[in-house]
Amino acid sequence: MMVPTMEIKPIPVPAMGTKVEWHLDQPYRARHLLILIAVIALLLFTGHRTEMDKMVVMTGQAVGNIVGLNSESQVVRGLSRVGESMWPPVIATREELSRFPEIDRNNLPLFASIEVREVEEQRMNVDSLEMEKHSTQVEQLVQPLGYAWTVFIKMLETIEIALWGTLLSVVLSLPLAWFAARNYTVNHFTYTLARGTISLLRSMPELIVALFLVLAYGFGPIAGVLALGLHAAGFLGKFYAEDIENADKKPQEALEAIGAGKVKTLWYGVMPQVVPQYIAYTLYILDRNVRMATVIGLVGAGGIGQELKGRFDMFQYDHVATILIAIFIVVFLLDQFSARLRAKLI
Amino acid sequence: MIKFNQISKQWPDGTKALSAIDFDIPKGQFCVILGPSGAGKSTLLRAVNGLMQPTAGHVAIDGVEFAPQTARELRHRVAMIHQHFNLTLRMSVAANVLAGLLPVVSNVRALLGWFTPEQRAKSCALLDRVGLDPKHLHRRAGELSGGQQQRVGIARAFMLNPEVVLADEPVASLDPKISRDILTLIRDAARERNTTVLCSLHQVDLAREFGDRIVGMRDGRIVFDGTPAEFTDERVEALYHGARWEDAPTDAGSDTVIDEFESQLVAA
Numbered sequence: 001m002m003v004p005t006m007e008i009k010p011i012p013v014p015a016m017g018t019k020v021e022w023h024l025d026q027p028y029r030a031r032h033l034l035i036l037i038a039v040i041a042l043l044l045f046t047g048h049r050t051e052m053d054k055m056v057v058m059t060g061q062a063v064g065n066i067v068g069l070n071s072e073s074q075v076v077r078g079l080s081r082v083g084e085s086m087w088p089p090v091i092a093t094r095e096e097l098s099r100f101p102e103i104d105r106n107n108l109p110l111f112a113s114i115e116v117r118e119v120e121e122q123r124m125n126v127d128s129l130e131m132e133k134h135s136t137q138v139e140q141l142v143q144p145l146g147y148a149w150t151v152f153i154k155m156l157e158t159i160e161i162a163l164w165g166t167l168l169s170v171v172l173s174l175p176l177a178w179f180a181a182r183n184y185t186v187n188h189f190t191y192t193l194a195r196g197t198i199s200l201l202r203s204m205p206e207l208i209v210a211l212f213l214v215l216a217y218g219f220g221p222i223a224g225v226l227a228l229g230l231h232a233a234g235f236l237g238k239f240y241a242e243d244i245e246n247a248d249k250k251p252q253e254a255l256e257a258i259g260a261g262k263v264k265t266l267w268y269g270v271m272p273q274v275v276p277q278y279i280a281y282t283l284y285i286l287d288r289n290v291r292m293a294t295v296i297g298l299v300g301a302g303g304i305g306q307e308l309k310g311r312f313d314m315f316q317y318d319h320v321a322t323i324l325i326a327i328f329i330v331v332f333l334l335d336q337f338s339a340r341l342r343a344k345l346i
Numbered sequence: 347m348i349k350f351n352q353i354s355k356q357w358p359d360g361t362k363a364l365s366a367i368d369f370d371i372p373k374g375q376f377c378v379i380l381g382p383s384g385a386g387k388s389t390l391l392r393a394v395n396g397l398m399q400p401t402a403g404h405v406a407i408d409g410v411e412f413a414p415q416t417a418r419e420l421r422h423r424v425a426m427i428h429q430h431f432n433l434t435l436r437m438s439v440a441a442n443v444l445a446g447l448l449p450v451v452s453n454v455r456a457l458l459g460w461f462t463p464e465q466r467a468k469s470c471a472l473l474d475r476v477g478l479d480p481k482h483l484h485r486r487a488g489e490l491s492g493g494q495q496q497r498v499g500i501a502r503a504f505m506l507n508p509e510v511v512l513a514d515e516p517v518a519s520l521d522p523k524i525s526r527d528i529l530t531l532i533r534d535a536a537r538e539r540n541t542t543v544l545c546s547l548h549q550v551d552l553a554r555e556f557g558d559r560i561v562g563m564r565d566g567r568i569v570f571d572g573t574p575a576e577f578t579d580e581r582v583e584a585l586y587h588g589a590r591w592e593d594a595p596t597d598a599g600s601d602t603v604i605d606e607f608e609s610q611l612v613a614a
Contacts, residue, residue, distance in 0.1 A: 254432035254499075257395050258506070259421030260448035264456045268445045272437040 082317055089321035093146030097139040112143045147319065151304065151326045158303030159330065161221050162289035165228025170282060172233035173198075177240030184244060184266055194237070201234025210296040224293055224301035232285045239281050243274040279345050283338040290334055294327055347373055348510060348542060352403035353393055355386075355566075363389045364400065364566045371542055371559075373509075376533050378557030379546040382586060386566040387546035391512045394544065395424045407510060422449050425503035427532065429515035431495040435488030439478070439498050442487050443469040446505030472501040476531055493524040500531055504539070511536060513545040517552070525549070529556045550582050 014020075047053060058075050065073035097103065097114060105114070119138045122131050143149075179185045179194035206227045213223035244266070252269040260268070297305015304323060311319040348371040355364040363386045371377045379387045392398035393405050396412050404411045412420055425446070433442045444461055455461065461469075473482065476497040482490070487498060496516060503511055513532055517525035529545075533556055536543045547553050553560050554574040562570030562577070562585045570581055 248435075250428070250430050250432040251434040253397070254426065254428055254502075255445060255448060257397055257421065257426040258424075258446065258449050259418050260445070261453075263453050264448045264451070267457055268437065268441070268448060269434055272434045272441075275436065 085315070085317040086321040088318065089325060090147045090316075090318045091322065092142060092144045093150070094140045094142050097141045100141060103141065108141075109143065111145060112141060115140050115142050147322060151307070151322055154304040154307045154323075155326050155330055157221060158293045158297065158305070159290060161224040161301075161303050162228065162286060162293045164221075164225045165232060165289045165293065166282065166286045168225060168229030169232030169236050169285060172229065173236035173240055176233065176237035177244060178266065180237055180241035181244035184262060184270075194241075198234050198237040198241070201230050202238065203234070204231060206231045206292050206296055207299060210301040211299050214300045219300040219302070219306070221302035224296050224303060227296055227301060228289045228292060232289060236281055236285060240274070240278060243277050244270055247273045276345070280342060283342060287331070287334055287338060291327075291331060347371065347408060348394060348544065349406045349409075350390070350393075350403070351406065353390070353400045353405065354402040355389055355393070355398065356401045362566050364393075366403070367566075367568060368403075369561065369568065369571060371544060373542055374537070374540045376536060376543045376545065376556060376558045378553040378560050379544065379563055380548065380550065380553045380557075380560050380570075380585070381563035382548065384565075385563040387548075387563055388514050389566075390563070391426075391514050391544060391546055394510065394512055395421050395426060418449070422506055423508055424510045424512060425506065425508035427496070427499050427503050427511060427513040427516045429518045431492070431499045433487040433495055433498055433502075436486055438484050439473070439487055439490070440466075440469060440483045442498055443473060443501045443505060446502035450506065468505065469501070472504055473498070475504075475535065476501045492520055493528065496520065496524075496528050497531065500528070500535065504535060504541075507539065508541060510542045510544065513543060515546050515548070518548070525552060526555075550577075553577070 058073070061070060061073040062075040064070045065076045094115075108114070116137055116139055118135050120133055120135045123134050124130070125132045176194050176198055179190045180198055182191060185191040185194065209230060210223050210227035213226050217223045217226070247270045251273070252265055255265040255269045293301075293303050294305045294308070297303040297307070298309045300306060300309075304327065308320060308323045311317075311323065350367050350369050353364050353367040354362070356362050367386075367390060379390060381387055389398055393400050394407070394412075396417050406412070407420060407423065410416055410420060434445070437445075441459065444459075444465065447461070447465055448456055451461070451465075470480075470483070478494065478497055478501075482494070487495060490498065499516075511532065516532065517528050520528060529552060532543060532545065535541075545556070554577060557574055560570065560572065560574055560577050561568055562581070564585060569585055570577065
């Protein structure tokens with residue numbers, strides 16, 4: 001058989017010294033300079049309004065103070081005052097024994113001990129009508145892990161609030177996602193209704209919702225769980241719905257072809273595909289809810305945040321330090337846990 | 347019996363996919379629809395279970411015409427095997443096969459995955475019939491090879507004892523050896539149950555080997571209808587003549603194409 005031969009053309013080489021007619025422009029022009037000036041002007045304007053100039057000066061002073069260049073810095077003074085009162089974090093509790101009338105001296109709670117302390121008191125002298133210092137001996141019940149235990153219990157409550165908030169959001173968002181997925185919704189009305197609900201839920205910040213719910217349900221975890229659950233349902237509903245819409249159509253077509261119906265097609269043709277993403281979103285929401293649960297505690301919605309707010313208002317910064325460390329540990333552990341769970345399930 | 351009665355299909359953009367297709371397929375026949383890509387083979391198949399609504403004409407199975415009221419009932423009787431297998435890849439093989447029963451299972455049972463012992467036994471029997479092992483039951487469908495996935499697809503199709511199996515290019519994404527195994531499986535499983543098979547293919551040699559009857563299509567029309575013996579090389583030439591190169595058969599039927607291609611090269 002004959003093999004057709006190819007005609008080979010050489011690549012033309014220009015003669016030495018020929019000037020090339022192309023040119024490559026430099027990347028910047030006057031227009032870019034104008035844009036740069038406008039951006040800098042805008043930054044300077046908003047920077048002054050947000051006191052960024054002051055921030056730079058104060059931070060500079062603080063750095064100078066630390067390395068010994070100047071003697072005065074408001075930032076260092078403020079921080080060191082708080083820092084000194086924060087350290088060491090409180091682990092133990094000391095309470096006057098007289099507050100526990102039923103306690104059995106020979107059978108104290110685990111690790112607890114009784115210490116005698118001299119306490120100075122200001123008392124009015126009835127005769128001279130002047131304040132005088134008196135020192136009295138007071139017996140105190142000391143529990144070496146008392147406050148750590150209190151924080152642990154409060155932290156547990158926060159985690160429980162976050163868990164139930166997450167559970168509530170999943171339960172609410174699954175049906176919402178179904179109606180908000182264009183290819184599985186019943187009709188245009190249900191689609192718009194579901195999308196509207198999702199947007200509404202997502203647009204309400206947890207903190208504000210919690211404020212109102214505390215008014216409705218009183219102080220405590222109910223307001224916290226509802227606030228977290230409602231906001232997260234908006235988030236999950238949106239992402240769940242988009243995953244249903246984007247799922248691979250082929251298995252759905254196979255089930256549609258035999259007339260399986262929408263519910264069963266969704267369950268057998270879509271859900272298995274979207275489960276990994278659903279787990280990822282839900283774990284993110286759990287992580288976020290643990291952090292948000294500490295914040296909404298500040299407005300009285302239960303958990304560690306409520307404790308934090310109380311201690312902060314009483315200037316007990318050493319207690320605050322214990323709480324902040326506890327929050328960090330929990331967020332760190334949760335991150336490790338969700339990373340492992342994701343690796344296992346996906 | 348499947349009766350195509352003057353089926354026409356025009357897409358919204360005006361292209362004519364099918365022009366007055368009119369023929370009958372007797373019960374138990376393995377009928378191959380052969381033709382280049384874009385001939386309208388898939389469109390014709392999808393008219394049988396209503397995935398495609400013809401603009402004119404109707405399809406009837408044992409005298410029952412496809413209509414919205416009869417859709418559910420007809421779809422139970424018509425199974426489908428797909429070119430890309432269309433399994434739920436992250437679901438187990440067992441669940442994929444049981445999914446073939448979904449039209450007759452209640453929502454509650456389906457959502458719980460709670461099938462009767464007979465239904466589970468049937469899925470095992472069919473998986474055994476298509477040549478898979480018990481160890482495959484709990485594997486994810488996505489972990490299987492293409493050939494094995496199509497076996498699962500066949501098992502799923504036969505779960506409801508269909509009267510008709512539509513096989514839409516069932517071997518287009520498989521190699522020639524596995525293509526033969528898969529087509530043998532579909533043909534034999536259908537014969538055992540006296541099931542009618544309507545199978546679209548683009549490979550001439552496979553069509554000749556497996557079809558009881560070959561219906562050749564081009565540009566939405568039937569250009570050949572007869573037995574494999576009547577489907578001579580001249581008829582093949584007539585069917586594919588003038589078709590664009592990318593429409594020509596690829597896998598097993600490609601020998602003839604390469605010959606023609608070489609002769610053209612020599613001529614040039």
